[in-house]
Amino acid sequence: MLKVVQLVKHFGGIRAVDGVSFEVQVGQCVALIGPNGAGKSTCFACIAGQYPLTGGHVEWHGQALQALSPAARLRHGVARTFQVAQVFEALSVLQNVQLAVQASRADTAISAFKQLDGLSLQAASALLAQTGLLALADSDALSLPYGAKKRLELALALAARPGLLLLDEPAAGLAEAERASLMQLVKQLAADGLAVLYTEHNMDAVAGVADRVLVLIEGRLAAQGSFQEISRDAAVRRLYLGDSSSPGAGHA
Numbered sequence: 001m002l003k004v005v006q007l008v009k010h011f012g013g014i015r016a017v018d019g020v021s022f023e024v025q026v027g028q029c030v031a032l033i034g035p036n037g038a039g040k041s042t043c044f045a046c047i048a049g050q051y052p053l054t055g056g057h058v059e060w061h062g063q064a065l066q067a068l069s070p071a072a073r074l075r076h077g078v079a080r081t082f083q084v085a086q087v088f089e090a091l092s093v094l095q096n097v098q099l100a101v102q103a104s105r106a107d108t109a110i111s112a113f114k115q116l117d118g119l120s121l122q123a124a125s126a127l128l129a130q131t132g133l134l135a136l137a138d139s140d141a142l143s144l145p146y147g148a149k150k151r152l153e154l155a156l157a158l159a160a161r162p163g164l165l166l167l168d169e170p171a172a173g174l175a176e177a178e179r180a181s182l183m184q185l186v187k188q189l190a191a192d193g194l195a196v197l198y199t200e201h202n203m204d205a206v207a208g209v210a211d212r213v214l215v216l217i218e219g220r221l222a223a224q225g226s227f228q229e230i231s232r233d234a235a236v237r238r239l240y241l242g243d244s245s246s247p248g249a250g251h252a
Helices: 040-048 070-075 093-103 121-130 146-158 176-191 227-232 234-241
Strands: 002-011 014-024 029-033 055-060 078-081 164-168 195-199 212-217 220-225
Touching: 002 040, 014 040, 014 055, 014 195, 014 212, 014 220, 029 040, 029 176, 040 164, 040 195, 070 078, 078 146, 093 121, 093 146, 121 146, 146 164, 146 176, 176 195, 212 227, 212 234, 220 227, 220 234, 227 234
Parallel strands: 029 195, 029 212, 078 164, 164 195
Antiparallel strands: 002 014, 002 055, 212 220
């Protein structure tokens, strides 16, 4: 499991994250939400390795992560995506995934992109099928619509065969139908045996998707539970959802 214990992150005198603890089990899809300035992005970045911790520790299957670089975390089975999709735009969709699969294999190396064509074709094609991109395999990544780029970035993360998937606002920038489709894929990945932690602003990417929701307010964990449970929490409704909000409403 992912275990976050008393995570603290200060920027000078600002307590961005102030003693946050939670766990994510294998097979769970957990959303980390909160109003702007609540500390959720900082908390996520600390878990992913972007920021060093001020205090506390982070473990994945008993392995301490806080001293490891993002690349080292990936070798321990922790993969991530970014709020703005990061893909190799000079390559085709298939070549993107072939490159990621090859990079995940310690016993294999490539010296130039031109050598990708015959490598890891079966594994790369399977990942494209899993993420709904097989029909776009020969397309240039640069020309993809943004929703497809999000799926491609997810395929690149899955190429490392992670056990823990960290998704930074996976639904950001997507239209409603694209958002719903992608989040159902994320939910299925958890059901298939991954541990998934994601940050999100869109409440329709949380409701019906997350098994558990963590609510950060002013750097602290204010509530956690199912979406229905946190939607009924008085403090959450007042400070985040708003007193008059319905359970499906929220603010960016």
